[in-house]
Each structure stands twice: as C-alpha cells, then as structure tokens.
Amino acid sequence: MxxxxxxxxxxxxxxxxxxxxxxxxxxxxxxxxxxxxxxxxxxxxxxxxxxxxxxxxxxxxxxxxxxxxxxxxxxxxxxxxxxxxxxxxxxxxxxxxxxxxxxxxxxxxxxxxxxxxxxxxxxxxxxxxxxxxxxxxxxxxxxxxxxxxxxxxxxxxxxxxxxxxxxxxxxxxxxxxxxxxxxxxxxxxxxxxxxxxxxxxxxxxxxxxxxxxxxxxxxxxxxxxxxxxxxxxxxxxxxxxxxxxxxxxxxxxxxxxxxxxxxxxxxxxxxxxxxxxxxxxxxxxxxxxxIETLSLRMERHVENAVKIASWLEGHAAVEKVTYAGLPSSPYYDRIAKVCPKGASSLFTIALKDGYEACVKFVDSLELFSHVANLGDTRSLVIHSASTTHRQLTPEQQEAAGAAPNVVRLSIGIEAADDLIADLDQALNKASA
CATH class of the missing domain: 3.40.640.10 (Type I PLP-dependent aspartate aminotransferase-like (Major domain))
Structure with missing residues (x-):
C-alpha cells in the first residue's frame, strides 16, 4: 500500500x-x-x-x-x-x-x-x-x-x-x-x-x-x-x-x-x-x-499507567514515582511537545524501605510477571539494579534512574483496579 x-x-x-x-x-x-x-x-x-x-x-x-x-x-x-x-x-x-x-x-x-x-x-x-x-x-x-x-x-x-x-x-x-x-x-x-x-x-x-x-x-x-x-x-x-x-x-x-x-x-x-x-x-x-492493534494498546497502556501511577504516588510505602504523565514530574511539560498522546506506560517507583523491600515487593506480586522485558500486554516488573542495570557502576545506576531502592514497572492492558489491588498487597507485605 x-x-x-x-x-x-x-x-x-x-x-x-x-x-x-x-x-x-x-x-x-x-x-x-x-x-x-x-x-x-x-x-x-x-x-x-x-x-x-x-x-x-x-x-x-x-x-x-x-x-x-x-x-x-x-x-x-x-x-x-x-x-x-x-x-x-x-x-x-x-x-x-x-x-x-x-x-x-x-x-x-x-x-x-x-x-x-x-x-x-x-x-x-x-x-x-x-x-x-x-x-x-x-x-x-x-x-x-x-x-x-x-x-x-x-x-x-x-x-x-x-x-x-x-x-x-x-x-x-x-x-x-x-x-x-x-x-x-x-x-x-x-x-x-x-x-x-x-x-x-x-x-x-x-x-x-x-x-x-x-x-x-x-x-x-x-x-x-x-x-x-x-x-x-x-x-x-x-x-x-x-x-x-x-x-x-x-x-x-x-x-x-x-x-x-x-x-x-x-x-x-x-x-x-x-x-x-x-x-x-x-x-x-x-x-x-x-502492530495492527498498536494504537488501541497504547491508548490503554497510557490510561492504565496514569491511573496506577497516581495511586502509587499516594501510597505510604512509596518514596517516589517517576512517571512523566504525573503533574508532579519535572518532564510533564514535555508531553505536549514530544509525545502528545501520552507518556507510555514504563516508569519506576522508589520504595522507602530500600533494597530488601524491593526484593520482597517483586516476589509478592501475583498479576505482574517478573521478567526482563517491557511493553507487553501483560504488566511486568523487574528490579533493575540487580538485573538489567547490574553491570553498571553505582554512579551509572543512579544516573540511569536504576538505584538499589528502585523497581521498574511496565503497565499492561489488564483491568487497572486489578493491578492496583496486586500492587497494594505486595507493597504492604514489603513494608511490613
């Protein structure tokens, strides 16, 4: 064509x-x-x-x-x-x-x-x-x-x-x-x-x-x-x-x-x-x-990510959420110029209780798959500092946004409320 x-x-x-x-x-x-x-x-x-x-x-x-x-x-x-x-x-x-x-x-x-x-x-x-x-x-x-x-x-x-x-x-x-x-x-x-x-x-x-x-x-x-x-x-x-x-x-x-x-x-x-x-x-x-369903999926990815990131920002166990689709993000103003249909669905959360809490959080999730991938229809999670960014120096990890207390989330296209419930139970276990 x-x-x-x-x-x-x-x-x-x-x-x-x-x-x-x-x-x-x-x-x-x-x-x-x-x-x-x-x-x-x-x-x-x-x-x-x-x-x-x-x-x-x-x-x-x-x-x-x-x-x-x-x-x-x-x-x-x-x-x-x-x-x-x-x-x-x-x-x-x-x-x-x-x-x-x-x-x-x-x-x-x-x-x-x-x-x-x-x-x-x-x-x-x-x-x-x-x-x-x-x-x-x-x-x-x-x-x-x-x-x-x-x-x-x-x-x-x-x-x-x-x-x-x-x-x-x-x-x-x-x-x-x-x-x-x-x-x-x-x-x-x-x-x-x-x-x-x-x-x-x-x-x-x-x-x-x-x-x-x-x-x-x-x-x-x-x-x-x-x-x-x-x-x-x-x-x-x-x-x-x-x-x-x-x-x-x-x-x-x-x-x-x-x-x-x-x-x-x-x-x-x-x-x-x-x-x-x-x-x-x-x-x-x-x-x-x-690719035939790319636009439909990306719309849902973005919709879910905005809802879930907003919820995570208010959770007691979470120190920081890096999602650019949040008004609190220093890069929020770039969305209109660079990606006007949304900031995708990949971001990180920093947990207040550090490295061990991240490990327990990842192990406690049920709907999220613990894999070295992103952009799937399924929601995915990984602790970058110990996996995808393990080869980097601590300084490089910090610069890349993959500090030891940080977990990367790739939000899928499932029901957002189900994902929030899974995140909630895992965060509560991680901070217990």
Whole structure:
C-alpha cells in the first residue's frame, strides 16, 4: 500500500494496511510467512541487476525477505521515514545504526538516561570496534553541545527513557545535532510512533526494539532502524561509507546513487550482509500482527499507567514515582511537545524501605510477571539494579534512574483496579 501519491491515511489505517498487499500468487490477505532461504533469478542479467542495486528484489534471506520487507515498509510509513531495515534485536539495531557512520577513533555522544544494556554496549562493546561513547545529561543542552568534537559522528538518546520514563527534549537536541552537522539517533522503543514521531521533531534515524510495544505480545525479538532520508551524508566528509566510493561494495557511492535511500540500502547490502543480524520471517509476521492493534494498546497502556501511577504516588510505602504523565514530574511539560498522546506506560517507583523491600515487593506480586522485558500486554516488573542495570557502576545506576531502592514497572492492558489491588498487597507485605 503506497501513500506517496494516494490519499493521506490516518495512523490507525496505516498500522493495518501499510506494506500489506494481497499475496499476488494466492490472494492471501494477511502477509504470508515466506520461509525460504533463497530466491530464483529470472536469468543472469536479473541476478547482476539485483547485486548492482539497479533493481530492487530478493536475493538471499540474510539480506531481504518479503515478510520482513512488509514490516520494513510499515515501520517506515508509521515513523514518517524514507526506508527501514529490520534486524534480529534492538541491540542489533543500535550497532546497525552506527555501523555506516563510525570508524576507528570516532565517538557518539549519548544520553546518560539509557537502558542499562545500551550503556554497557556503548561503554565496553563498541570499543572493540575502535568506537567510543561520551555520556552526557541531555537535560543540559549546552553540555551536549560541548561534548561534540571533530571525531563525533552521531548523537544518541531515547525518546522516553528506560527505566524511568524520562522524556528527552528531542527538538532541542535536534537543534544541537543540526548545528554540528551530525545525525541524531532516537530510540523510540518505549514511545512507539503512535505516541512520538522523532523524525518530525528533527531526528535523522529512529531505532526500535520491536520486541517490546510494537509486537506487544512477548513472542519474538527484533529490531529496526528507520531513516528519515533527510540527512546530507555528503556535506561534511565525515561519513565516507555513504558519501565516498565504498570498498565493501565495489566502490559504489551510496549517497550519490541512491539519495534519500542511501542509508537504508547500505544497511541491507553491507550491514546485514556482513554483520548477519537478520530478522527471521516468523518474527516479522508476529510483529506485523502486533502492530495492527498498536494504537488501541497504547491508548490503554497510557490510561492504565496514569491511573496506577497516581495511586502509587499516594501510597505510604512509596518514596517516589517517576512517571512523566504525573503533574508532579519535572518532564510533564514535555508531553505536549514530544509525545502528545501520552507518556507510555514504563516508569519506576522508589520504595522507602530500600533494597530488601524491593526484593520482597517483586516476589509478592501475583498479576505482574517478573521478567526482563517491557511493553507487553501483560504488566511486568523487574528490579533493575540487580538485573538489567547490574553491570553498571553505582554512579551509572543512579544516573540511569536504576538505584538499589528502585523497581521498574511496565503497565499492561489488564483491568487497572486489578493491578492496583496486586500492587497494594505486595507493597504492604514489603513494608511490613
């Protein structure tokens, strides 16, 4: 379903129809799972045209697959981007996003408020590629600007940060990125394109862990990178993989030849080819089906989160609630600008009785599932300091909003009163 020359459909229509054509072979209405490794070429010239990127088509499922392609088109449409690349996980998406931009000795300026696994990936793992990260409090826009140097190649943040639900002032950070001639990469996992549209706010690239709210059912892992198609990769000379002859693809100048689709094609032709972080068609199928109800689920997630966070704020055992949807939050005023349909349903609570109370609280919950995930239809809980943020230093845990007395909640779409009753009994046990 193309919207380039046709009518401008609403989000709720696009989440069902974008990228989904009836199967030409069978007429199947739902996108089939194309469970195949390879695709037959018409002839030698057809094969050569595909490998030369002169024709778009299917070569080998490490690179392209019709089920995955449908998901890519849907995500690009929902985010307002030019193209998208899907991969095996959210962590893979982060590496894939940086891969065409970085080189040995270069750095990325990143927010201190990131998922613990991302902080670990940026602190240690990317150093094995010769890259590095500078972590900055993105509340301090001047500090972000000051952290940029001649070797900086990207700026990275989350629209709504995991675990605390902190909302980034994306337009302000985008202005800094534009002034420095750098791409802004925004992880939009917690918000989803239904609540936040980073590209419209100035982002260059959007990444997702599709595992979370997009799929919404806790069945498969996946990641995605959506390119705005608006960045001039040739302006500064800092991105030779895109602007100069690429030795990894017989000297092709991706930006010169492919224009707004340069980043997307590089991600497929080189990123997926060489890194192999491929999304399988079964995962793409589950995610496509999940996205069909995204707007309905996100509305319920937000409605439940507002009600439950408001109740938690008045509980005697709770020291603090970080939900940005509360008027007491210092980021409440950013909702109208960054995520006008709501602040999602991920936040933390700090318990007055500390670490041991957190452990007892988690163990006492009955409806909430104790898992290392978020964005499920089910309500989820985890003690970040001892799990997802365990690898970080105490200072990094504090900066990320994952102190020892903090528990992360991902509010699902169950009956809110049932969730409140479960939280109440568990908090009472934890503080007894």
């Amino acid at each position: 193309s919207t380039e020359t046709g009518p401008k459909y609403g989000f709720e229509t696009l989440q069902i129809h974008a990228g989904a054509q009836p199967d030409p072979a069978t007429g199947a209405r739902q996108v089939p799972i194309y469970q195949t490794t390879a695709y037959v070429f018409r002839d030698a010239d057809h094969a050569a045209a595909l490998f030369n990127l002169q024709e778009v088509g299917y070569i080998y499922s490490r690179l392209t697959n019709p089920t995955v392609a449908a998901l890519q088109e849907r995500l690009a449409t929902l985010e307002g981007g030019a193209g998208a690349v899907c991969c095996s996980s959210g962590h893979a998406a982060q590496i894939m996003a940086l891969f065409p931009l970085m080189g040995p000795g270069t750095n990325v300026v990143a927010s201190t408020r990131l998922y613990g696994g991302t902080v670990q990936q940026f602190t240690n793992t990317i150093r094995k590629f010769g890259w590095s990260a500078k972590f900055v409090d993105f509340n301090d826009v001047d500090a972000v600007r000051a952290a940029i140097d001649d070797d900086t190649r990207a700026i990275f943040c989350e629209s709504i940060a995991n675990p605390g639900g902190y909302i980034t002032d994306i337009p302000a950070i985008a202005e800094v990125a534009d002034g420095a001639g750098l791409p802004l990469i925004v992880d939009n996992t917690t918000a989803t394109p239904y609540l936040c549209r980073p590209i419209e706010l100035g982002a260059t690239l959007v990444v997702h862990s599709t595992t979370k709210y997009l799929t919404g059912n806790g069945t498969v892992t996946g990641g995605a990178i959506i390119d705005s198609g608006k960045f001039d990769w040739s302006a500064s000379g800092k991105f030779p993989s895109l602007s100069e002859p690429e030795p990894a693809y017989h000297g092709l100048k991706f930006h010169e030849v492919l224009g707004p689709m340069a980043f997307t094609f590089h991600g497929i032709a080189i990123g997926l080819r060489d890194l192999g972080m491929t999304m399988n068609p079964q995962a793409a199928h589950y995610t496509l089906m999940g």
